[in-house]
């Protein structure tokens with residue numbers, strides 16, 4: 001089970017996620033209460049060490065996404081919204097993985113269809129904490145993460161229902177919007193690890209050969 005904790009803003013948040021055993025930590029560059037600036041994110045990337053660092057974008061131009069990824073040393077770029085396949089092609093780079101984040105109702109849920117290394121299947125509004133019908137994606141193949149409204153209490157059953165190989169959380173490990181609760185992060189990672197899922201490994205194979 002691959003576990004990503006998203007929307008981290010402080011070095012204490014990153015420490016909490018890494019020490020809990022998260023496989024990836026996410027930093028939001030989109031307009032959000034969780035938004036961080038590139039300088040802050042660069043410092044947090046250093047704190048994360050070997051843990052995969054993911055930059056989250058929504059609607060920013062490709063040139064801006066690339067500039068931030070280069071400046072901060074991100075290990076992965078996560079694109080939400082209406083980025084066309086050309087944007088993924090333009091952003092392909094051996095220095096980072098490409099993550100395509102889509103609502104569960106998106107027309108194309110094939111992993112890699114846009115040249116993405118990993119797919120995140122999410123609620124219609126990313127980062128909203130809203131759950132959805134996880135069973136509707138239970139037939140999905142490949143390397144993808146389940147997101148949207150997951151909590152320490154729900155993650156095991158949600159992952160089993162969706163037959164997900166990995167999970168992504170933000171709202172479910174917060175005490176208030178944008179403020180991470182470190183005990184909830186630890187609870188979430190432990191609950192996800194305990195989930196009975198199809199995967200036998202922690203790292204999606206599509207990410208194994210890429211820099212982290």
Ligand SMILES: O=C(O)c1ccccc1NCC(=O)[C@H](O)[C@H](O)COP(=O)(O)O
Nearest residue numbers: 006030032126127129148149169170171
């Ligand atoms: O977190 C945000 O505010 C955000 C804003 C714009 C694009 C993406 C955003 N977040 C993405 C995530 O935090 C996760 O990938 C995912 O949506 C999980 O969200 P949640 O339902 O809050 O657990």
